[in-house]
Amino acid sequence: MNAEWTSFLVDRLPELWLRVGQHLVLTGVSVAFAILIGVSLGILAGRVSWIRGPIVGAAGVLQTIPSLAMLTLLLALLQRIGAVPAILALTLYALLPIVRNTITGLGGVSREVVEAARGVGMSRWQELRLVRLPLALPVIVAGIRTAAVAGVGIATLSAFIGAGGLGQFINRGLALADTRLILLGAIPAALLALLVDFALGATNWALDPRRKTGSRTRTKMATRMAAIILPFLIFATGGFGYVRARPDITIGSKNFTEQIILGHMMALLIEDHTNLKVDRRFNLGGTMICHGALVHGEIDLYAEYTGTGLTAVLGQEPSADPDQVYKTVSREYRDRFDVQWLDPFGMNNTYSITVLQADAERYGWDKVSDLESWAKGLHAGFPGEFVERPDGYPGFQNAYRFEFGQVSDIDAGLMYDAIANGEVDVIAAFATDGRIAAYNLRPLVDDRRFFPPYHAAPVVRTTTLRQYPQVRDALEKIAGALDDRSMRKLNGWVDQERRSPESVAKAFLRSKGLLKGMQKR
Amino acid sequence: MIRLSSVSKSFDGGLTYAVRELSVEIHDGETLVMLGSSGCGKTTTLKMINRLLEPTSGTIEVDGEDISQRDPVQWRRSIGYAFQGIGLFPHMTVEENVAIVLRLLGWPTAKKRRRATEMLELVGIDPEKFSRRLPDQLSGGQQQRIGVARALAADPEYLLMDEPFGALDALTRDTLQQELLSLKQRLCKTVVFVTHDIFEALTIGDRIAVLHKGELQQVGTSEEVVGRPASPFVRELFEKPAKQLAAFRDVL
Ligand SMILES: Nc1ncnc2c1ncn2[C@@H]1O[C@H](COP(=O)(O)OP(=O)(O)OP(=O)(O)O)[C@@H](O)[C@H]1O
Ligand SMILES: [Mg+2]
Numbered sequence: 001m002n003a004e005w006t007s008f009l010v011d012r013l014p015e016l017w018l019r020v021g022q023h024l025v026l027t028g029v030s031v032a033f034a035i036l037i038g039v040s041l042g043i044l045a046g047r048v049s050w051i052r053g054p055i056v057g058a059a060g061v062l063q064t065i066p067s068l069a070m071l072t073l074l075l076a077l078l079q080r081i082g083a084v085p086a087i088l089a090l091t092l093y094a095l096l097p098i099v100r101n102t103i104t105g106l107g108g109v110s111r112e113v114v115e116a117a118r119g120v121g122m123s124r125w126q127e128l129r130l131v132r133l134p135l136a137l138p139v140i141v142a143g144i145r146t147a148a149v150a151g152v153g154i155a156t157l158s159a160f161i162g163a164g165g166l167g168q169f170i171n172r173g174l175a176l177a178d179t180r181l182i183l184l185g186a187i188p189a190a191l192l193a194l195l196v197d198f199a200l201g202a203t204n205w206a207l208d209p210r211r212k213t214g215s216r217t218r219t220k221m222a223t224r225m226a227a228i229i230l231p232f233l234i235f236a237t238g239g240f241g242y243v244r245a246r247p248d249i250t251i252g253s254k255n256f257t258e259q260i261i262l263g264h265m266m267a268l269l270i271e272d273h274t275n276l277k278v279d280r281r282f283n284l285g286g287t288m289i290c291h292g293a294l295v296h297g298e299i300d301l302y303a304e305y306t307g308t309g310l311t312a313v314l315g316q317e318p319s320a321d322p323d324q325v326y327k328t329v330s331r332e333y334r335d336r337f338d339v340q341w342l343d344p345f346g347m348n349n350t351y352s353i354t355v356l357q358a359d360a361e362r363y364g365w366d367k368v369s370d371l372e373s374w375a376k377g378l379h380a381g382f383p384g385e386f387v388e389r390p391d392g393y394p395g396f397q398n399a400y401r402f403e404f405g406q407v408s409d410i411d412a413g414l415m416y417d418a419i420a421n422g423e424v425d426v427i428a429a430f431a432t433d434g435r436i437a438a439y440n441l442r443p444l445v446d447d448r449r450f451f452p453p454y455h456a457a458p459v460v461r462t463t464t465l466r467q468y469p470q471v472r473d474a475l476e477k478i479a480g481a482l483d484d485r486s487m488r489k490l491n492g493w494v495d496q497e498r499r500s501p502e503s504v505a506k507a508f509l510r511s512k513g514l515l516k517g518m519q520k521r
Numbered sequence: 522m523i524r525l526s527s528v529s530k531s532f533d534g535g536l537t538y539a540v541r542e543l544s545v546e547i548h549d550g551e552t553l554v555m556l557g558s559s560g561c562g563k564t565t566t567l568k569m570i571n572r573l574l575e576p577t578s579g580t581i582e583v584d585g586e587d588i589s590q591r592d593p594v595q596w597r598r599s600i601g602y603a604f605q606g607i608g609l610f611p612h613m614t615v616e617e618n619v620a621i622v623l624r625l626l627g628w629p630t631a632k633k634r635r636r637a638t639e640m641l642e643l644v645g646i647d648p649e650k651f652s653r654r655l656p657d658q659l660s661g662g663q664q665q666r667i668g669v670a671r672a673l674a675a676d677p678e679y680l681l682m683d684e685p686f687g688a689l690d691a692l693t694r695d696t697l698q699q700e701l702l703s704l705k706q707r708l709c710k711t712v713v714f715v716t717h718d719i720f721e722a723l724t725i726g727d728r729i730a731v732l733h734k735g736e737l738q739q740v741g742t743s744e745e746v747v748g749r750p751a752s753p754f755v756r757e758l759f760e761k762p763a764k765q766l767a768a769f770r771d772v773l
Contacts (some may be wrong), residue, residue, distance in 0.1 A: 112604070112606040112607070112608040113608055113609075113610060113611065115573060115604065115606075115608060116604055116606075116607075116608025116609070116610070117608075117610070118573060118597070119568075119571055119573050119597060119602045119604060119608070120597065120598075120602065120621055120622055120625070120671070121594055121595070121596075121597035121598030121600075121622060121625055122594070122625060123594050126625065130610075130621075131610055131612075134612045135611065135612055
């Protein structure tokens, strides 16, 4: 047990430093912004009394927005994932304590002292700088301390929108039900919060104007200076650690099993065949989020499907010709987004109209057209996306000239259980889903060749390929090596047998002899 | 010369007046003492001269120029003001407090230091021992003397002193009164001095202005106000201490 923990920790130590660094950068940058904005607003509110209410009110309302809702909202507003929306959200959260304490601190200076400041001939600015701010400083720093400690906690959530940080371990641990990973994120985050609290507490102690004199011995002065510098030191160390450990390549993925397995495969190949450092930012969300992240440079590459690229991203009419589709997306991505499509993995994760194996046998269903005479009495369960997309149900009705008696929107993850439990008769399964085999389902032949090809391939930023040409070589090793059946098996290992996506990816690459390091052993 | 003409100040929109129709002149090089019971408007008058408060009506002129036309910040720097509430800056050392106006005027550090030391010695505070302390670490009387030193530091032409020696023992107070007198003679200061102490008023004042409930009762030399009181209030004001003095003589 102990040895197992030790090796678990040793394995993840480099990543732990990266995440701690990211975490500190996220918190540090957002608190710095919040100090700039919050103290300015606090000063303004002290000057112009009628805006005090609205400012404190607005900052208060911002803080009552649940953190996840705020992150999702900013994600939607900014149309991008990563550090930018995360820092924005953290900044907004940090505002209230800083604004409030600035107002309290500046207003708490006694009337006599303020009157003396004015009476002696200070301008408003001098009164602020020489008297009010220094006297309010401990109160303001107390607000910063509250904001920073809360920020360290909230920053764990920013992993949900692909900003990294210690929350990444927690996310991964939750997805895999792995307690060790959850603790690997949670414990350092708690320690970091304590450390930041202590450091800013020390600063606060040192900034108390009453501690300025008394005995000005050298050691006491040094202690004070050290206490003031401490928080800067911590955040600078974090930033430095982040820069040192910063990955060369960031790989993203959408939020389903196959994508995560493909992500791990690409990461393992790059790590094995080059000496680049890879950051895995998986589970980012849907197509548009991953695409946005790629275009904005939040990630360098992820696995996309040709059909999705054509219709969802480029907004073109679906096409049934795989070569044609691949050519079109390659050209358009290169010209419009400066992104390259590399050679496809091999498998085609297209939609496939799927029924129970038992039903297929009983009614003699083999092709999609065979359903036509039964369709009025069939209940279909389709994912919302499929119901809406032109290459989904609307196009399907055009091509096959029939519709199902009843169509329900159903979560893509739940439709397999729904058909296995007899709640629906027909689903639009993904051709590579592991549950097709596990639940005894039967994909029907697309005899009208309606469903466009969804061949998965790495999409990579052109600038990344230019900077690291070895990435192309590493990724092309797997080109064509992964067929539908293999993919279905790998998905099944993760979804049904609860193996970790990383181990599954590794096992497959090893079986194909694609990992150098592994072969030697 | 500072001239107040029909100056009134109301804090409640004209219902009551803290100062009403006050007209008085303070000549150059003169010390005008303001006497009067608590709440009669002395501090309010000083603050209006300093422009911490604006008069509700009436004008205050300096050498014929209306001070409301002047830049208030510059005007205040040319005045030394010892506040009734002292108002030392709690985060600044004694030395920094004394030198604050010099700092605002942009004096070089060494000169500021020398001047602060000089001022502390003048008010009987040992610079060696006290200049690095914070105001909290001083007695009430010591704080009051720092306030006076701060008012004097920039060698201002005008001095506004609001009960500057109120917290001091009779001996220290006497020393400082003598200092102030010699300073005034040497440097020709124009001083407005508020006190509740009749003897202090008689010692320091070239002329005495007696206020009652915001209104000027009488202004004149000590002989005039004591010898020919203009109102029952003025007479009473000086009768009480005279009787006490007689009683004190009897004891001796
Ligand atoms: N900012 C203010 N708002 C309202 N009323 C005020 C204000 N300042 C002073 N007053 C009132 O004005 C009147 C004169 O006050 P002032 O401070 O001038 O008295 P004073 O003569 O200095 O008294 P003391 O000898 O007790 O210091 C008092 O009745 C006081 O309550
Ligand atoms: Mg007063």
